[in-house]
Amino acid sequence: MTRNTVLAFALGALLAGGLSYALAAPRASMDDAAALTDGYGHHGGGMMRMRGAALPARAAIGDLRRIERLYLIDGRAKDLPALYKDVLAKTRNPIVRTYAYRHLAHAQLKPANLDQAIATLKQSLDEDLARLDKAPAPERQ
Incomplete structure (x- = not known):
């Protein structure tokens, strides 16, 4: 051979x-997957675990991703920043807000508006840090 x-x-x-x-x-159940991810869908032992309350956030992000894809297919990428800003105005959910901030900053980079993208990410960071200050301190073992 x-x-x-x-x-x-x-x-x-x-x-x-x-x-x-x-x-x-x-097949892994949704609870198994949730136990392996933090609230942002990253694997590992983050402080924020996905539980039943995070499922609506995942659904919202899924819908948002589908809308993004349709905008891109239709050649309307310039409309994406308005979509993300609308989402940020409508929700206080930290998972959805982080997703919207990251994608807004990415959309702002497309026409090379670096200063606006940096300002967006700094605003997201400020919200994340404020949320961390309100969260209970992790227990030491």
């Missing part, structure tokens, strides 16, 4: 084994 044939067989066996494992493995 040629080297390419052997590699093709090995790759096929690897993929078949991985697929059978993936199909046999139990």
Whole structure:
């Protein structure tokens, strides 16, 4: 057999084994995923754990991402900053606000408005720090 044939067989066996494992493995529940992420969807042991209260935030972000995609498909990227500002005016949810601030700053960078993007991220940081000051101190073990 040629080297390419052997590699093709090995790759096929690897993929078949991985697929059978993936199909046999139990699906993780939403609680399992929540226990592994912090409130922003990052993996690790953050102070802010996703719980039932975070599910509406995830739904809102999902809707926002779909709207973003439609704006981009329609060539209306210039309208995205107004969308993010509207979201920021309508919610106090820290997860949604952080998402909106990050994407607003990214949209502000597109026409190379660096000062405006920096100001947006500083405003987001100020809100995050204020929220941290109100949060209870982590317990030491």
